[in-house]
Amino acid sequence: MLDLLIAKLHDTKFMVMLLTSVAAIATVITLAMPFLSPDTLGRRMKSVAVEREKIRQRERERLARGERDRVVLRQSPKQYMQRAVERLNLNKWLAQEVAREKLIQAGYRGQAPYVAFLFFRMVTPVALFLVTLFYLFVVIEMDQPATIKIGLCLGAAYIGMQAPLFFLKNRIAKRQLSIKRAFPDSLDLLLICCESGMSVEAAFKKVSEEIGSQSVALAEELTLTTAELSYLPDRKVAYENLAKRTDLDGVKSVCMALQQAERYGTPLAQTLRVMSQENRDMRMTEAEKKAAALPPKLTVPMILFFLPVLFVVILGPAAIRVMATQDTSTNTPLGKPK
Numbered sequence: 317m318l319d320l321l322i323a324k325l326h327d328t329k330f331m332v333m334l335l336t337s338v339a340a341i342a343t344v345i346t347l348a349m350p351f352l353s354p355d356t357l358g359r360r361m362k363s364v365a366v367e368r369e370k371i372r373q374r375e376r377e378r379l380a381r382g383e384r385d386r387v388v389l390r391q392s393p394k395q396y397m398q399r400a401v402e403r404l405n406l407n408k409w410l411a412q413e414v415a416r417e418k419l420i421q422a423g424y425r426g427q428a429p430y431v432a433f434l435f436f437r438m439v440t441p442v443a444l445f446l447v448t449l450f451y452l453f454v455v456i457e458m459d460q461p462a463t464i465k466i467g468l469c470l471g472a473a474y475i476g477m478q479a480p481l482f483f484l485k486n487r488i489a490k491r492q493l494s495i496k497r498a499f500p501d502s503l504d505l506l507l508i509c510c511e512s513g514m515s516v517e518a519a520f521k522k523v524s525e526e527i528g529s530q531s532v533a534l535a536e537e538l539t540l541t542t543a544e545l546s547y548l549p550d551r552k553v554a555y556e557n558l559a560k561r562t563d564l565d566g567v568k569s570v571c572m573a574l575q576q577a578e579r580y581g582t583p584l585a586q587t588l589r590v591m592s593q594e595n596r597d598m599r600m601t602e603a604e605k606k607a608a609a610l611p612p613k614l615t616v617p618m619i620l621f622f623l624p625v626l627f628v629v630i631l632g633p634a635a636i637r638v639m640a641t642q643d644t645s646t647n648t649p650l651g652k653p654k
Contacts, residue, residue, distance in 0.1 A: 397435040415484075421563050422487040423533060436480050444476035445469050488563075491533045495562055498531035500599060502538070503570065503592035511585045516574075517545045537561055551578055566595045 419429050448469045452458060458465065502523050509519035524538035537558060544554035555571040562568075570591045577587045 397431050400438070401431050401434050415481075417560065418481075418484045418488060420561055421491070422484050423491055423536070433480055433484075437477060440479050441473040441476035444479075445473040448472035492562065492564055494531045495534045495537070496564060496566065496599065498527055498534045499564070499566055499570075500592055500595040501530065502527045502534060503588055503595060507585060507588040507592060510588060516551075516584070517542055520545065551575075566591075566598055569594070 415433060416430060419425075419433060424430075424433075449465075452465045452468060505523045505526055506519050509522050510516070514522065520538050520542040524535045524542060527538065528535035540561070541554055541558045544557060545551055548554050552575050555575050559568040559571040570588075573587045573591050574584070576582065577584050
């Protein structure tokens with residue numbers, strides 16, 4: 317067998333045929349390889365194109381849905397309110413710059429909320445005055461002089477004039493509480509974005525998208541700040557507007573620190589880390605303050621509601637026994653005298 321193999325290797329005709337067949341097979345495999353190998357790049361490009369088309373379709377649907385359910389920050393005022401404000405010249409008599417700031421802090425922007433505020437500041441006192449007048453003079457007959465009744469009506473009118481301000485203060489308090497609770501977390505996210513290499517505008521935009529699940533008010537304020545940072549010529553104005561819109565000490569200190577960091581070139585990440593820790597400490601201090609103020613607040617309710625019930629529970633059975641003993645002693649028949 318070995319001799320046969322050696323003889324074949326020395327056979328020139330056989331070696332030529334063998335090498336020719338190997339070359340032919342290699343040529344066929346080389347030509348057929350592109351058709352036999354899977355086209356991974358083409359498949360990937362096709363999948364990317366399909367996914368891009370899906371994203372475009374989804375964005376078109378979202379935009380179409382947003383056109384139907386779009387929330388407009390600056391709405392046009394109601395026509396009847398606008399006419400009443402213009403005809404009675406309420407901008408001159410009831411206009412207040414403080415009211416504009418309060419409306420912005422409560423989340424109401426534009427001319428429409430301001431016109432509605434002036435309209436209700438005019439309508440509410442008149443409505444309460446008329447309702448109180450009808451109630452005191454028609455519904456119930458009070459045995460009081462007319463001057464006292466008129467004084468009560470004027471007091472109701474004054475309450476009606478202050479009612480829109482009370483409403484604004486309540487909305488501002490709720491909005492500030494929502495922002496205050498989520499602000500330290502937003503500072504941590506902003507720190508992570510800045511340390512990853514994002515610009516301030518991109519970091520604010522990313523944080524506004526992520527923090528919306530915790531606080532819609534804070535997400536709205538950060539979105540407005542992102543727009544102002546992109547379009548205003550001076551970043552300082554954008555930070556000052558954010559501080560005015562929120563009116564919180566923690567936000568004001570952060571805005572001041574950001575202004576100083578941009579002015580003097582200090583590291584922004586270090587500033588945000590320090591301010592985040594300070595805001596968390598402030599939130600913890602406020603929680604401890606509320607916890608410390610709880611016992612004095614509970615003193616009066618405990619005296620009025622808890623102690624009387626406790627006395628009834630403790631002394632009730634003893635009082636019942638004493639009353640039962642007295643009843644048995646009075647009902648016992650007297651013995652015969654000796």
